[in-house]
Amino acid sequence: MKRPKAALLLAVVAIFSAPVRADTKGPRLLHVPASSKDTEQGVLTPVPVSLEVPRDLEARRVLLHYHVFGHGEWRTLELHREGTRYAGAIPCLEVSEMTKEIVYYIRVHDAAGAVVAFGGTRASPYRVAIHHSSARPDLASGAAHCPDPAECPPGLPGCPSQEVERIPCQRDGDCEGGLSCGWDHYCGDDPRRKNWLGLDVAGAVGFVSAQGACSVPSQENGGYACYRERDGAVYTGRPIYSNEPLGLGLAPLRVILSFERVLFYRTTVGLRAGYAFAGSGPTLPGAAEFVPYSADLFARYWLKGDPFAEPGLRPFVEVGAGFGEYDVKSSAHVREDPLSPQYSQGGNDLEQTLRVWKRAGDANVSAGAGAMYAFSAGFAAEAQLSLCQAFPYAATLVSGSAGLRVGFR
């Protein structure tokens, strides 16, 4: 025999509480006597719920989530504090005259909205079986009708609990039913994709200093490598330093995989990993080989208000920093010093043009701007232009990239 209505007043009694995981501050399970988890009552009667929350929980709100058989949605009521207890009732009108089952569970939220304790879950709720008076006269209500809501508006002291429209939260785990915790700290159906994977192809044009680029010290310590146009030999002559224009050339093409996380409405951070698949230069004998891999961190500020809420154009500005090598191919006109006492290499004409490779890097900082165009909530294309400064082997690069993005929650 199940417990009658009279016992329902204390349907849920939290006498003890114990941590679910001893090593974390996760939600605690409110221990409820087994006899209170499965109860009965008659039609046309509110379902009273009352519980005592341990003081150390620092509870701010206690929410009762209930579901009436045949209704699609779960509804939420806030229990009122009455001394050391929290109490409320599933309204009489929800119980109505139909014999059915009402299920519910309770979650305790702290001041920040985080769930700090719970009794029952959506998957394993408490149950209240509703019986008609003809079948169970012992459960029959004396009034046999529900009061007019106008006589006792929900939320007023002594009246049924007021339905909660928005459930507070601190993280996604505080929300249920496929909802996520929004930046306003309420559970909701957030349309934003907060995680984005990207695949891009990037190229760059680099500017390097050509002054003294082909001297032996520059080639040994400055990241330069110079080759004669005539026979492709490494240049080891004695050039005269003179005014030289900036060297301008292409940097390697890269394929880039990225992950980006939306932190807030208009702020994202991300990580990129790249691989240079074409355009790297030759390596001087004895020098370190070109490292095709690159990685950098970036942060973006999106210029449009709440850009991830809906598809469309999403312009942004970006700053970043990372590691990577950039081989920039250019050329330099050199004049040989005919009077050099150190006669190092034969076959160098008085004047000649050399192919110059600058291996810039390994660190870099960048700033740029671009735009993402979202075709749908989770699919977009993106293009970007950036100014990048490589150091300590200096080069200034203007890089462009284009690619696709896939967003997910």
Next chain:
Amino acid sequence: MKNQPPIGDAILAAVRWLTLAAFCALGPSACSADAVPEPEATYDTKGAFVALVGDSGDLELYRILAALGVRPYDPLFVVPYTATPASFEEAKELAKDPALPHRMTAALARKYFTSHEHQVVWFRSVSIEEETEFR
């Protein structure tokens, strides 16, 4: 939606920093005007191409391999070329050709150069292979 903290200043500072870094890295080459005077080869510089107005009035083209420094004539070890350029400019263009036909190496007295009108028209450092070939 909540208000966003202004980051315009931070972006501006980053752009300024990048610009400054670029100028620091590239500035010396872009702005320097103190070019070093270019040293010029002379008629006895190893590797110099010397065009000389011979006794016949025709231009002769030589490449200097070495100044032997042997008294009294102090001869220069040279490669004479078969070409007879019409002008010093043409001699310069001919000298740029690494495959320009030449005769057997010879030794000419230094005075031969100083006593005839001549001009250093080009220079190419002498390789070990060339020294071996001409020897």
